[in-house]
Amino acid sequence: MITVKTFAQVRELSGCGQLQVPFEAGLDVASLILRLQQQSPAWHDALEGTVLCAVNQTLCDSSALLNENDEVAFFPPVTGG
Amino acid sequence: MITVKTFAQVRELSGCGQLQVPFEAGLDVASLILRLQQQSPAWHDALEGTVLCAVNQTLCDSSALLNENDEVAFFPPVTGG
Amino acid sequence: MFVQVSEADFSQQTLYDQLLAQCDKPAGAIVTFTGLVRDFNAQGPIDGLELEHYPGMTENALLQLVEQAVSRFSLANAAAVHRIGRLANHDQIVWVGCAATHRHHAFEGACFIMDTLKQAVPLWKKEYQHGAAQWVEPKASDDQAAMAWLKKIQ
Amino acid sequence: MFVQVSEADFSQQTLYDQLLAQCDKPAGAIVTFTGLVRDFNAQGPIDGLELEHYPGMTENALLQLVEQAVSRFSLANAAAVHRIGRLANHDQIVWVGCAATHRHHAFEGACFIMDTLKQAVPLWKKEYQHGAAQWVEPKASDDQAAMAWLKKIQ
Numbered sequence: 001m002i003t004v005k006t007f008a009q010v011r012e013l014s015g016c017g018q019l020q021v022p023f024e025a026g027l028d029v030a031s032l033i034l035r036l037q038q039q040s041p042a043w044h045d046a047l048e049g050t051v052l053c054a055v056n057q058t059l060c061d062s063s064a065l066l067n068e069n070d071e072v073a074f075f076p077p078v079t080g081g
Numbered sequence: 082m083i084t085v086k087t088f089a090q091v092r093e094l095s096g097c098g099q100l101q102v103p104f105e106a107g108l109d110v111a112s113l114i115l116r117l118q119q120q121s122p123a124w125h126d127a128l129e130g131t132v133l134c135a136v137n138q139t140l141c142d143s144s145a146l147l148n149e150n151d152e153v154a155f156f157p158p159v160t161g162g
Numbered sequence: 163m164f165v166q167v168s169e170a171d172f173s174q175q176t177l178y179d180q181l182l183a184q185c186d187k188p189a190g191a192i193v194t195f196t197g198l199v200r201d202f203n204a205q206g207p208i209d210g211l212e213l214e215h216y217p218g219m220t221e222n223a224l225l226q227l228v229e230q231a232v233s234r235f236s237l238a239n240a241a242a243v244h245r246i247g248r249l250a251n252h253d254q255i256v257w258v259g260c261a262a263t264h265r266h267h268a269f270e271g272a273c274f275i276m277d278t279l280k281q282a283v284p285l286w287k288k289e290y291q292h293g294a295a296q297w298v299e300p301k302a303s304d305d306q307a308a309m310a311w312l313k314k315i316q
Numbered sequence: 317m318f319v320q321v322s323e324a325d326f327s328q329q330t331l332y333d334q335l336l337a338q339c340d341k342p343a344g345a346i347v348t349f350t351g352l353v354r355d356f357n358a359q360g361p362i363d364g365l366e367l368e369h370y371p372g373m374t375e376n377a378l379l380q381l382v383e384q385a386v387s388r389f390s391l392a393n394a395a396a397v398h399r400i401g402r403l404a405n406h407d408q409i410v411w412v413g414c415a416a417t418h419r420h421h422a423f424e425g426a427c428f429i430m431d432t433l434k435q436a437v438p439l440w441k442k443e444y445q446h447g448a449a450q451w452v453e454p455k456a457s458d459d460q461a462a463m464a465w466l467k468k469i470q
Contacts, residue, residue: 005216007214007215007216007284007286008214008286008288008297009286009297054216054219054284057216057218057219057222057223059282073216073219073284075216075284075286076286076297077281077300078280078281078282078283078284078285078286078300079280079285079286079287079297079298079299079300080213080215080244080256080279080280080283080284080285080286080287081197081244081255081256081276081279081280081283081285081304086370088368088369088370088438088440089368089440089442089451090440090451135370135373135438138370138372138373138376138377140436154370154373154438156370156438156440157440157451158435158454159434159435159436159437159438159439159440159454160434160439160440160441160451160452160453160454161367161369161398161410161433161434161437161438161439161440161441162351162398162409162410162430162433162434162437162439162458173329174328174329174332175327175328175329178328178350188354188355188356188406189352190351190352190353190354191349191350191351191352192348192349192350192352193347193348193349193350193426194346194347194348194350195345195346195347195419195422195423196332196345196346196347196348197344197345197419198343198344198345198346199344200342200344200417201342202342252342263354265349265351265430266427266461268349269349269423269426269427272347272423273420273423276419307420
């Protein structure tokens, strides 16, 4: 399984802070996004526009390949400091 | 009278931290230095090389004209901080 | 090196002392940066903010920046502290400290950590205004400041 | 704005609090610089130092730099503290604090005060080494850092 986490606007728009999705060989970030966006209009909107992605807590781009048990997080550009 | 003050190496070399010299019309920093240097070998050495000058606590160059009751200070480049 | 991510407030003196006590070589120069919650935004006065973060990644990302600063600017030590949760106007929100042999390295280290923190650490601000809360938009000037460090020759 | 020239040690927390309390507009960013007595020079280990100054002019020169920093970088407040007399290795020797709306202004203000202090404030260090004391020579890098601020377009 892949653990998906969301934060800030992405969490609010999707209505879901954390979920599990089944892993399949060859899955990359781009296809995970596509799969989530097909799930509901809420997820579609949540992952539109500028959304950053971290795999196992490291920033990645959408071509990153995933492995079983990975933690994938989606969130907007950060505004700390 | 003009009050002359010295600090750090200039004070040590001249052997004198403060003295009064008579004011005369037209006196500038350069001629004050000359007058002090003629006073003794110690003063000569003290005012050789890179020596900064402040008139009434403001940094000046040697062309600065002096007035009665001015305070003139001679010291080496500063090393605080 | 140390990082803290916590709801609790922090003490200037305690953090300064901790930074200095853990230096791995003699430090002659210490620079600290402290950020406070502003009481206004472009739309007018605000009433504090709420900080969301990504537990675990926030600490790791801060530690990475601190380690990068130490190695890039030959620091004797560096640290970063960030608060999360509900904060009132003027509350302390972030603290960065850098200790070095040379003062310009300490200045550059602290500036580097702050500039890159604003782009690489998963923290999000929501400002309270007129009873509602609104997510803060990233500033283009912050992006540019972070990018500038990438361009500088190391 | 405040300056202090004193033999007494100073407290980070007290100076920070004083800087912040006297801001004339809301400050979101505070940068502090602290200098400590080094325990070595080019000839080897030293045993503390003695600081001579020009009473009156030291305070005036510090205040001028602080005022220049506030006006040049639009600071909410700035302050500078310098110790004089006999200091031991690792003692605190100088503290500069700048508060601003924008963080880069606070960084620049503190860096400006330190760079120019090393050229324009009448303080002289004498280092103790092997039982003897020797006047410290100004560093060319300090001159260049101070000159750089003169060249920058205001």
